[in-house]
Amino acid sequence: MEKLYNEALKAFHNAYAPYSKFHVGAAVLLKNGKIVSGANVENASYGLSNCAERTALFKVYALGYRQDDIVKMLVLADTSDPVSPCGACRQVMSELLNPDTPIILTNLKKDVKVYTIKELLPYSFKESDMDDAKK
């Protein structure tokens, strides 16, 4: 947990958030022991900004790893309560993480809440929901 936290904290400091000034860091622990981190990266066209969670998970997948390679994920921000991932990130997590993978939500005070994506986004939209359209 300490190593994962510290990697997410480094990413938090690397966040590119000139518009919101709200920095977020995320880190994913893989079964081979490697840690892949990510930060939010904003854009003057605000809607093109990417959250820390998605940056980290997209990096994991771009490196060739898949959901079964992931042990857990940690997200932190300078919030009074453990940071709450946005809806878009929950949708992405629902596809890129296994349903029972621990998601550690925390902050700079190290308050911790641990959830799974099943809990954070019940009844999520998934590939099989499009099956009827393919008939």
Ligand code: THU
């Ligand atoms: N943000 C994240 O990176 N993760 C979250 O869970 C919440 C929001 C970012 C997006 C944007 O750069 C800034 O925080 C303010 O919304």
